[in-house]
Amino acid sequence: MHPPSRRTFLALGLLTTLTACTADPGGRPVGPTPTSDPDTPARLRAIADTDLLLGAYDNLLTVPGAQTALLQPLRDDTVQHRAALVQGLPAATPSPTSTPYRSLPTLPELALMEHRTAESHLYGFDEVSPDLARLLASVSASNALHAATLGDQTPVNTPAGQARAERAADPVPAFQAALSAEHAAVYGYGVVGAHLPDDPQRTDARTTLAAHQAQRDAWQRLLTAATAAPTPAAGGYQLPFPVTSPAEATKLAVHLETRLTATYADLVTTLPALHRPLAATALRETALRARRWGAPPTAFPGIPAI
Structure with missing residues (x-):
């Protein structure tokens, strides 16, 4: 399964406009990418994906009769994910910000977003530092739990690691x-x-x-x-x-x-x-x-x- 694309979110009516952002080859907004910290691009991509989820939760929670007891704990987790990802950014690096959604996601669409985000956090995570890799793996697992809670029981795909030119440590x-x-x-x-x-x-x-x-x-x-x-x-x-x-x-x-x-x-x-x-x-x-x-x-x- 490929990482979530811009077309996926357009099809769901869930794509937000991110300010001061560019896009990676897969279509995800990545934001400014200072080169002082090699983890920064991966953090910004993960934050942008997390902002998409937060916008979707916020839209659903404003609807009269929303399933607050189901959605609010998942949103609270997502806020914690964002805080942990932002914490590792260099001080001068702005993080992506999002504008409100123009349409309202359904619960199955939100579950699909969580599923896709669980996958997207692991694309390229073999290229980041060990500490960020651990965080991304944990957040990805949390997204998979959210997807299951929202009714998406399909398996989450984990991309294979890419062979590296340098000598690998003893596994x-x-x-x-x-x-x-x-x-x-x-x-x-x-x-x-x-x-x-x-x-x-x-x-x-x-x-x-x-x-x-x-x-x-x-x-x-x-x-x-x-x-x-x-x-x-x-x-x-x-x-x-x-x-x-x-x-x-x-x-x-x-x-x-x-x-x-x-x-x-x-x-x-x-x-x-x-x-x-x-x-x-x-x-x-x-x-x-x-x-x-x-x-x-x-x-x-x-x-x-x-």
Whole structure:
């Protein structure tokens, strides 16, 4: 799937006019691009995309009978995203500003905007600093959560990293860390499934267990391809609390997924840039699973505080 284009937003009737901005080859407004900080163009692109979302939320929230309880928390998250992105700009750099929308988006159109923004934040993020990559991966995961909340269940595409001419850092330590985290998750879901009744929740636990087994196997393959021996699973893992009931099993599932979001957010900063999309995808998927198990919403999945 390609990044959101100017044509996409025109078709939705959602394109705003940004002041003092130019456009990148994909059609997104990028604003002024000082060269003193190599992260600045990526930040400005992300801010411009975020401003589009804020304008759409503001339009919907002004409609009588708007679903405020649904929309306001998502808008609040988006405000936090913008603040975090602006915070890293050089002091003299103006950020994009937007004018009001001329038309009103529907909820499906807003969901599509969130979906597209989740993708657009990850285009070229293998070229930015590790700290900005971590932030963009987390914000992208939050946009994917918003899209799902608004009813868009289609998979979010993560672009593949581009090969770099310079010598890449050794990915093996980061691969091993990811593998160890998935070994623990596979063990934990064995406990979760054993304490759930034979109903849709147990089916969800089996599906999630299979997803973590597949992710574990993927890290093992990458390690083998790197001529490294994958770290084997331990015989057992310490649980954070006793699990003896369905409620405690669900709580454990939330804990496992929430802990993995932090693992994968950190992995974005430690993996070589070429492999960042792998960690970003894993972060998004585990954030979505955490939501399904009842984890409290957060504007920055995987990042404790900003």
